Amino acid sequence: MIEERLRDLGIELPAAPKALGSYVPWLKMDKLLFLSGLLPMINGQLRYQGRVGEDVSLEQAMDAARIITINALSILKDSLGSLDKVRQCVKLSGYVSSSEGFTEQPRVLNAASDLLVGIFGNRGRHVRVAVGVSVLPLNSPLEIDFIFEVEE
Amino acid sequence: MIEERLRDLGIELPAAPKALGSYVPWLKMDKLLFLSGLLPMINGQLRYQGRVGEDVSLEQAMDAARIITINALSILKDSLGSLDKVRQCVKLSGYVSSSEGFTEQPRVLNAASDLLVGIFGNRGRHVRVAVGVSVLPLNSPLEIDFIFEVEE
Amino acid sequence: MIEERLRDLGIELPAAPKALGSYVPWLKMDKLLFLSGLLPMINGQLRYQGRVGEDVSLEQAMDAARIITINALSILKDSLGSLDKVRQCVKLSGYVSSSEGFTEQPRVLNAASDLLVGIFGNRGRHVRVAVGVSVLPLNSPLEIDFIFEVEE
Numbered sequence: 001m002i003e004e005r006l007r008d009l010g011i012e013l014p015a016a017p018k019a020l021g022s023y024v025p026w027l028k029m030d031k032l033l034f035l036s037g038l039l040p041m042i043n044g045q046l047r048y049q050g051r052v053g054e055d056v057s058l059e060q061a062m063d064a065a066r067i068i069t070i071n072a073l074s075i076l077k078d079s080l081g082s083l084d085k086v087r088q089c090v091k092l093s094g095y096v097s098s099s100e101g102f103t104e105q106p107r108v109l110n111a112a113s114d115l116l117v118g119i120f121g122n123r124g125r126h127v128r129v130a131v132g133v134s135v136l137p138l139n140s141p142l143e144i145d146f147i148f149e150v151e152e
Numbered sequence: 153m154i155e156e157r158l159r160d161l162g163i164e165l166p167a168a169p170k171a172l173g174s175y176v177p178w179l180k181m182d183k184l185l186f187l188s189g190l191l192p193m194i195n196g197q198l199r200y201q202g203r204v205g206e207d208v209s210l211e212q213a214m215d216a217a218r219i220i221t222i223n224a225l226s227i228l229k230d231s232l233g234s235l236d237k238v239r240q241c242v243k244l245s246g247y248v249s250s251s252e253g254f255t256e257q258p259r260v261l262n263a264a265s266d267l268l269v270g271i272f273g274n275r276g277r278h279v280r281v282a283v284g285v286s287v288l289p290l291n292s293p294l295e296i297d298f299i300f301e302v303e304e
Numbered sequence: 305m306i307e308e309r310l311r312d313l314g315i316e317l318p319a320a321p322k323a324l325g326s327y328v329p330w331l332k333m334d335k336l337l338f339l340s341g342l343l344p345m346i347n348g349q350l351r352y353q354g355r356v357g358e359d360v361s362l363e364q365a366m367d368a369a370r371i372i373t374i375n376a377l378s379i380l381k382d383s384l385g386s387l388d389k390v391r392q393c394v395k396l397s398g399y400v401s402s403s404e405g406f407t408e409q410p411r412v413l414n415a416a417s418d419l420l421v422g423i424f425g426n427r428g429r430h431v432r433v434a435v436g437v438s439v440l441p442l443n444s445p446l447e448i449d450f451i452f453e454v455e456e
Contacts, residue, residue: 021410022417023432027394029336029453032181034395037433090179091186095435103291106173113174128175129189129297131247132287135436139407145433149181184333242331243338255443258325265326280327281341281449283399284439301333 002083005119006073016074017041020137026079031087033079033148037095038071039140040064049139053102056141061096062111064142069112072146073119080150088149089116089126095143098132105130112144154235157271158225168226169193172289178231183239185231185300189247190223191292192216201291205254208293213248214263216294221264224298225271232302240301241268241278247295250284257282264296306387309423310377320378321345324441330383335391337383337452341399342375343444344368353443357406360445365400366415368446373416376450377423384454392453393420393430399447402436409434416448 006013019025019036027034040047040063052061077083094109096102109130116124136143158165171177171188179186192199192215204213229235246261248254261282268276288295310317323329323340331338344351344367356365381387398413400406413434420428440447 019432021414021432021434022421023396023413024429025431027392027429027431029392029394034431036431037435088179088181090181092175093433095433097436098287100287103287103289105289109175110173117174125176125179127177127179127186127188127297128171128173129245129247129295130173130289131189131285131295132249132289133435134286134438135402135404135407137407137409137434137436143433143435145431240331240333242333244327250439252439255439255441257441261327262325269326277328277331279329279331279338279340279449280323280325281397281399281447282325282441283341283437283447284401284441286438 002119009118011070013070013074013077016078017071025075028079031149031152033150035072035075035146037143037145038068039138039143040067041071042067046138046140048141050141051097051099052108052141053099058104058107061108061141065108065111066115068142068144069115076148085151086120086148087123087151089120089124090147090149091126092128093145094130095133095136097136097141102132105132108142154271161270163222165222165226165229168230169223177227180231183301183304185302187224187227187298189295189297190220191290191295192219193223194219198290198292200293202293203249203251204260204293205251210256210259213260213293217260217263218267220294220296221267228300237303238272238300239275239303241272241276242301243299244278244280245297246282247285247288249288249293254284257284260294306423313422315374317374317378317381320382321375329379332383335453335456337454339376339379339450341447341449342372343442343447344371345375346371350442350444352445354445355401355403356412356445357403362408362411365412365445369412369415370419372446372448373419380452389455390424390452391427391455393424393428394453395451396430396432397449398434399437399440401440401445406436409436412446
């Protein structure tokens, strides 16, 4: 059902991205599924690089948020077999590599939040923390980590 | 009982602050209550702006921490009906917008931690992470997110 | 058994570090054990200070990650009595105080991740988020917070 919804939205799930180090992309503990921090990777390459408000525009950063969210769905599908096993998106923590004067981190993250609600409806609603940071792995403009509630 | 304690401390709960984007202010999963990241808002306006150690003093940042904590209590009351349903404050993550040389993030966060212990006693004790960041949403000097254990 | 493994690796657990403020070093909620953010302290002194990529080299930052991990084990042993009660390392959040151009936060954190897997095997595997920040408490180059699953 959720995968039909993805097709309706024209979203195709890529292969799940690999970890950038000696950790795992997801870990399930009872009904909590934790994902590792994700970057806006497409086919193993960062789609954007640099700081938002400087090298990367708000619109590009929002696109990065959507790419990350789709990568998260790929990992969810990989780990659960079906996206229908997602009961609730619980929490997003978003780290925006920001120029000194860039204070619109919430608008960047809205692109991820809106996509989740567009796909999962009420089950996509979540709490969120959005902060600006000075630099991220591989000079990524954005990193998001996710916690989901899933069927046990 | 907790609300009597608030009266004794002269603390009046404001209306719970609204989300700054397409997320929810709180989410309850069994006995875990997650709050979204909170800023030092009073009546929908940031009480302080800028970086601690530059535009905002340590004392002002500590005041911001207390404002955020009181906002968190408003959201708790909104979500639970009564603050007596709080079993434990579990975790605070504090992000301090910091000038390059400002390294007293723990003192800023102590204002929040002390207030929670003053109100909830042992149930207010929590683990904590405090970091400095370069910039926060709306140019806020401080953002804190909270996890509570509550009655199911 | 885990403590034998530590001896084999030549790791001696120091006294568990104290909190830097009005919070607790660990909090157990059912089978989740949350640790507060830890700095690379040895005998109450920071082993390194400053930003990675500027004042602190990659190698020193990796050493800091190992020091923090050993401090985490001390706290685990303090709270659980025995490290054999650890079922799983669930999540690491690593904050690297980074110079503008330093983007190898994952390599810094690998030193912590690799040590955990070296000690706990599969039970040491975890999800992870690694970000760069502009400044940390006491001018530490690194702060990590940990979530473990433990025997109830």
